[in-house]
Amino acid sequence: MSEATEREAICAIGQSIFARGLTAGSSGNISVRTGDGWLMTPTNASLGRLDPARLSKLDHDGRLVSGDAPTKESFLHRVMYDERPATGAVVHLHSTHSVAVSCLAEIDPEDVLPPITAYYVMRVGRLPLIPYFRPGDLALAEAVRGFAGKHHAVLLANHGPVVAGSNLDAAVNAIEELEETAKLYLLLRGADTRYLTRSQVMELQG
Numbered sequence: 001m002s003e004a005t006e007r008e009a010i011c012a013i014g015q016s017i018f019a020r021g022l023t024a025g026s027s028g029n030i031s032v033r034t035g036d037g038w039l040m041t042p043t044n045a046s047l048g049r050l051d052p053a054r055l056s057k058l059d060h061d062g063r064l065v066s067g068d069a070p071t072k073e074s075f076l077h078r079v080m081y082d083e084r085p086a087t088g089a090v091v092h093l094h095s096t097h098s099v100a101v102s103c104l105a106e107i108d109p110e111d112v113l114p115p116i117t118a119y120y121v122m123r124v125g126r127l128p129l130i131p132y133f134r135p136g137d138l139a140l141a142e143a144v145r146g147f148a149g150k151h152h153a154v155l156l157a158n159h160g161p162v163v164a165g166s167n168l169d170a171a172v173n174a175i176e177e178l179e180e181t182a183k184l185y186l187l188l189r190g191a192d193t194r195y196l197t198r199s200q201v202m203e204l205q206g
């Protein structure tokens, strides 16, 4: 895919995410690996109103080559690319239901959501909870690094999900599946629920 096409794709997906209320205000950020570095959404930019020409272009060392300054959460993206060489795109959202689940005292930090649907198991799998850090604390990057090698999706406590994919569509589909599953979990909370069984989950993991 050409860089111009990638720029258009980031803006179109950002607009779609924002329009559906999957992240609000200027929260949420998207990055895509290119042949010579990364394209990333700028700091303080609403995903609903991105300009292809103003996306942050970073070189292999993460230095700004052109466009606006990158999101202050760029380190979350860099950790995923560093630890997962096959990653082509990373998406981070403050999506309401995932954030709500990340605040619950009852969740298992080693695997936050139960296997409610097959698609969740296939697109997200095991989801670890990363402890809370204040915004901008680089210790968060190191905490994510500890999980990124084994998990393409992590949930930041009282904050939101970070998901890596082989390309932008894969990352977006997985983070949307995570958000829908968080919503289902909250809908089912308190109800006597049949989740997928251990053998059903193993069958999907093949």
Ligand SMILES: [Zn+2]
Residues within 6 Å of the ligand: 028, 073, 092, 093, 094, 159, 160
């Ligand atoms: Zn964030």
